[in-house]
């Protein structure tokens with residue numbers, strides 16, 4: 096049983112007053128049209144949104160960014176499949192997420208935005224000349240039944256930035272957009288953002304006049320408020336979504352009073368898949384083989400690869416066997432002492448059952464175009480990296496490791512989480528230079544922490560997914576078991 100959370104205050108009925116009831120279904124980080132027998136997916140969102148639209152003509156389906164990339168489908172169709180899905184599900188407003196810019200060719204994202212039948216927001220991504228990115232808006236002010244609603248967007252800054260664009264600080268740009276839209280005297284201000292949670296909180300702190308922030312990026316749902324500003328994010332892949340009902344009423348003095356109610360909506364397999372969306376999903380599924388070649392067997396799994404557990408992404412919280420498998424593959428292929436990957440690199444959010452491991456399942460796990468690289472770094476720097484990454488328990492920054500075992504205590508201060516660290520069975524030598532395998536963007540972030548770290552490309556350039564595939568093919572029988580390489584100590 097899930098209850099409505101109510102923010103704001105109710106006003107007594109006043110005859111003849113102007114009133115608006117707006118229903119918002121918010122989704123974010125959705126990469127697949129259909130998830131078949133797994134919960135969520137756009138097909139189920141469409142079914143639920145259709146039902147809402149029968150109840151109330153004022154329904155918004157909002158998308159909080161990250162969806163066009165990365166997925167096995169985006170390798171073939173470059174996000175076109177998701178735009179078709181979003182259009183068919185009648186998304187009303189969307190914000191750009193960092194992954195919308197995964198393809199280095201700027202014309203790809205330009206094309207996707209042009210194909211979208213709904214507006215995209217992002218106040219902080221501009222052309223070189225400082226103009227809004229084509230087909231995006233800093234903010235929009237909508238009039239509905241005599242009320243004005245302002246909606247602004249902002250996207251976090253990211254490493255894989257396309258050249259020749261201006262990426263402004265998202266909080267500053269959002270702040271500017273809010274000040275601008277306020278000139279039109281809106282009755283309600285809504286943020287549609289793809290930011291780190293602390294950045295949403297910062298916007299709310301600076302602008303208590305913002306009623307609601309609909310966010311994205313974290314993949315695990317968030318529900319919080321800063322003063323009177325409510326901040327929500329739904330689960331990735333629309334596994335659980337927030338439904339917001341807003342009642343706005345015009346009082347006799349001309350002011351608007353607002354009541355905001357929120358409810359969590361899990362989209363389990365009990366929600367049927369919308370037939371129109373299913374047809375689109377099937378069309379792309381049929382084309383996939385033509386684009387990517389046959390889905391060949393690459394090995395055999397002796398055990399299930401655990402990704403999702405009781406509605407949460409297990410690797411955001413602890414060591415899992417799929418995390419171990421990926422890190423072991425990197426270390427083996429690059430022939431290094433240790434390997435690291437961030438849990439968020441795992442893009443497939445369903446468990447992979449034991450049995451036939453195929454090329455497509457591997458592509459689904461790591462569809463991004465990051466390369467495998469080797470780093471040479473001091474033991475002290477390796478410890479520093481682990482101290483930082485382990486603080487990310489609960490999000491995609493949590494580490495996957497190989498060649499080392501680490502014990503940590505989350506109650507210790509930031510930067511000092513590690514209690515014990517062994518490399519290949521021996522104690523860490525702070526001064527020794529170790530070889531570490533990781534993906535290219537993580538390598539850059541480690542280099543930023545310590546610029547003495549050397550990044551060395553592999554002799555033969557290789558994507559992380561190619562490393563994983565090579566490893567699985569060579570092993571043939573894969574049986575990854577959690578072996579306690581990441582141990583959490585809970586201090587009393």
Ligand SMILES: [Zn+2]
Nearest residue numbers: 161192193312
């Ligand atoms: Zn993101």
